[in-house]
Amino acid sequence: MTDFNENDLWQAVQDRNADYDGRFYYGVMTTGVFCRPSCPSRGAKRENVRFFTKPSEAEAAGLRPCLRCHPLQDNPTSVLMTEAAHYIEGHADESISLSRLSNEFGLSATHLQKSFKRQHGISPKEYQNAHRLKKLKDALKSGDDISGAIYEAGYGSVSRVYEQVDGRIGMTLSAYRDGGKGEKIAYVIRNTALGPIIMAATNRGVCFIHFGNDENILLSLLSKEYPQAELLPSSAVDTPELALWVEALDHHLSHNAPRPDIPLHLNGTAFQMRVWRFLMSVPEGEVKSYSEVAQAIGSPKAIRAAATACTVNNIAILIPCHRVLRSDGSLGGYRWGLARKRTLIDQERNNISNSA
Template identity: 50%
Template sequence: MKSEDAGQQMEARWQAVLRKDGAQDGAFVYGVLTTGVYCRPGCASRTPRRENVRFFNSPAEAEAAGLRACKRCKPDACQGRAEAPDRMWALCRYLEEHADEAVTLEQLGERAGLSPHHLQRTFKRVVGVSPKQYAEHLRMERFKLSVKRNSKDVTGAIFDAGYSSLSRLYEKVDTRLGMTPMEYRGGGAGVEISYAAEMTPVGLMMVGATDRGLCFVQFGDDADTLLGELRKQYPKAEVHAMAKPAPAAFGEWMAGLNEYLAGQRPDLRLPVHVRATAFQLMVWNHLQRIPAGEVQSYQEVAQAIGQPRASRAVARACASNNVALAIPCHRVIRGTGEMGGYRWGVGRKRALLHLERSAGQ
């Protein structure tokens, strides 16, 4: 951290102490040199004099400096659920600021005052992915940005994004992004998509797939409109009707969707091959981890992916999902407990949740 940034951070912390800001609890502690005690920012005890105050990133650091925990605000008893998220989000910010460095679990643990093992578990519980996966998402986001900016130099972009080798990146693009950088830039150019439409208990469903996974599952009233939507999403892809008989993999995916819709398979896990931004990908990955029949609010999803202020963006990411069921955006509702919107009608959303709940019994 540059010294002026450090100065600003110290001033911000002091202001938090002055207003006894409980929201900052867990982000840091302050020690009072004259009493030898350290406190949470929100401690109700008398405000110390500025010149006697020192700030620490964690209780562990304060104790290493010879201070003891205040008996009133118990800053060392801070493993509680309420504060862990704040500290994990602070770590997300830290990873964002240090995206070009290899930050270790030990370093993160030290900042949060947790052992590497405990840190890993807490981070995963709050954010939904491990610190390493989060850092990879960030690198991917930077990579995609540089591809967009400079489409001639993919190799340069890969090295800018901190990847040690081409093959390692392509491996990740395959499993996580679905589409390769070339395909991503080209609006699906060079990608072959086969589609088929089928009547289901919740209406007409069109399924589009590449040889690697589902890229389109949508409901509608007629096949022509659905096909138009598919072409709109992948303007440069080669789109054609599924051959008969369909390839074995497609047959299995179709069977999976049908079993799910018949209430025989509540937990649907099918390969997905989509175009997505890093943010959409984070949201969609998280949705796939919400157990069948359960729901989370947009806000909860935003918090889980480490972007607590992004609940509107989460709602947009849900609304822009092209692969119904396999990316279960129907498991996200409004914070008030209302169903919220659904791209394919709120009646369908309710029906899908009902289906999952009765299948799970």
């Protein structure tokens, strides 16, 4: 241990600093275990700790390798990333920020995000969303009651919709340009208080909610948006969650139930997604002008583009483009008719004043 003094090493252990992995190991003499500096286990006291340059030295001192950080394995990050995935599964109903994971596993947020993506192919947030969806499906298949299943899977808190907006996934632009080629899209059609509605979802979340006069029109709207995708009625595929979501949406529209917490699969340009994400953060009962939207997403001059992004929104209600008005307070446009827009705004204002 010529390069470092022990205070530095102890500091690295306390910081669980992965930069020191492979450069030294520490043993906890009271437990008989030795670890990498980044080991997520905690609680060793300084006086019980000894430092080693190589695992063989620790073993010679009678210590055995830790089962959490696997100091004998070559690639500690991959072990940590497996643990991170388990951690997310174990806390799927909580809000798991990158900084929380970064604290838990002793890696910088950037390093963690990159390593996780390299190993699992998706970001930690996407992993959590996918896991919740799987849990929900499993619970529904095993016959759990609907609201229990929602909570069990970590959905069901309306506030969480807003927290997790940034974690929502967008279809890659190329897939979008290809008209959804290779995507399987399940859909369900239902009558609501505001008229017939179609809801469609990929395996990552809801990508399409439109109002329309009848089933044929609704289906043609969907196939126009995704000409290359395989469109399947929900009843024909394994998507119990879709029936559940459209029911929750109907309750929201008919009985003023809270807006359901539903994973979304956004499809659009980066600019459009910025607009939509901002819209999802506008609280119920509030309205914004197109110029306020442009300002809020950091492009104050792009008022017309912001208005267009509202116009091409494919996810009615859940991306609340109905909350955007002209700056003179007039309704502006609405893809699904001004009467619906008026109703939605009035309903939300009533909800707020009733609950105040």
